[in-house]
Amino acid sequence: MTAQGTLAGKIALVAGATRGASRAIAVELGAAGATVYVTGRTTATNVSEVGRATETVEGTAELVTAAGGTGIAVPTDHLEREQVQALVERIDREQGRLDILVNGVWGGDYLWVGDGGLDRKLWEADLDAGLRMLRLGVVTHLITHRYALPLLTRKPGGLVVEVTDGTAEYMQKYRGQMYFDLAKYAPIRMAFGLGEELKDLGCTAVCITPGYLRSEAMLDTYFKVTEENWRAGIEQDPNFCISETPAFTGRAVAALAADPEVARWNGQSLSSGQLSRVYGFTDLDGTRPDGWRFIMDAEAGRKPKEEDYR
Template structure:
């Protein structure tokens, strides 16, 4: 019996046949976005600097792009698949080679996720007082600029010509904080600039991509329970993460990387995604729109909580926010 297109899509996922590139997919949000795009049926190219043979300046050898690709394969089943390509996105020739490979192997690119970062190792968020601009190590500050801004520009410059070849392409810039939240100064200055820049990028790229029938959005997770946040910042695991609330009570609003991964997959599968063009979005806001949840069935709205509770000096209480 001949199978209908809807039946095929039901068995292979809403993103069957789509090609995605998640730049910066070694760990955390990038890894989860790659996995969830694969779970929805996409073929996902995953890139980063840490492989099983080389560790980047982030210094976390247990999280690799090969590991991410394997998780994509596991989630995708017979639908999508993960393809690991070691890439330093500050090196244009490496990014051009990556895009040429995608073009040669697939002939198209439907989703580009710029989740490039790695700047935390050059900042000290545990300091009692964040330094003024002139007090910071200039070399570290400029490295933060390169990792958080230049890498995104290099990748978009190289990859967008392939994305715009077909209408419906989606660019997702990833940052930390919504447009509303980032109107506040988030010291130190280099971090503030690095996290405000992607929001401004999609404002311009939304106009440029819109002419080709494509869409640009900026998305932020909430307080992310990434691998580094759990074990380095708090010394806990995902299984006992609530123990960290004794140190930081507002950590009760935190979310897993899967939550923002599901947000990106929902955007990529939305036939009306162009309604978000040029917008700053969050995992919590998109959960209300698309109806997905975090892995525990909750739907944390971290940025609304941080504005209305934490920044107002109110005691930690996530009632009504997750």
């Protein structure tokens, strides 16, 4: 569980928080007492190209508040620099500070799934879809940092968290499709570079990845299961046995944000399973799934047993 009040008085911005890991990060920061500005393109009256109408920025803000924090929804397209600038100016005007920036904007899964999955070579893949994926997963992050970091670095102690899919170790293998590979490796490199640029200012940047994430889309779109019967998905993919809820990543980020020695992680690629062993938090079922270690051992032919990785 997240320690109540450990982040009281802290101001956070979670970009791209309508669903998945970023939504859970926002909620767990709120559970620790933070004021959390949450952004996204899907609202009560507008649905983004991802097409998941029930996952809204307002809904996330309500969950943050219900968890014990203060959730503030600010509909924002992070490809539109004027919108991002206005967002940061609003945070400055209302709070005068920014302590935690979580950059979890993505929304590109539908592009590679619709383009035949992760099995097309660069010259066979749809160019427009690929470039859109990079804009959603990389350019949005750069724009957000450009406008948010001057506020975050105004005082020492700020924390920047890039969110991706895969550890730096795992990303030494090719992810099977050029655009997806680039989009998912970029946050790792971005955190490393920001770590170099921020350290002299007393701030920290890291990249974090969930393990095998049981996101809303993964459950209902890819495996056709619910959180209650998720283990049925193991029939489709044996590695799904080590999957975790989005809350696990949320608790990882809340633990980082509350750590007075968080600078020890500066520039590094981290995973939820790795951090659970350091900070002691668990997933909702009380376990500590180490998804990436399990997956890497499985792909190496070591035949891992689920119970040894929880």
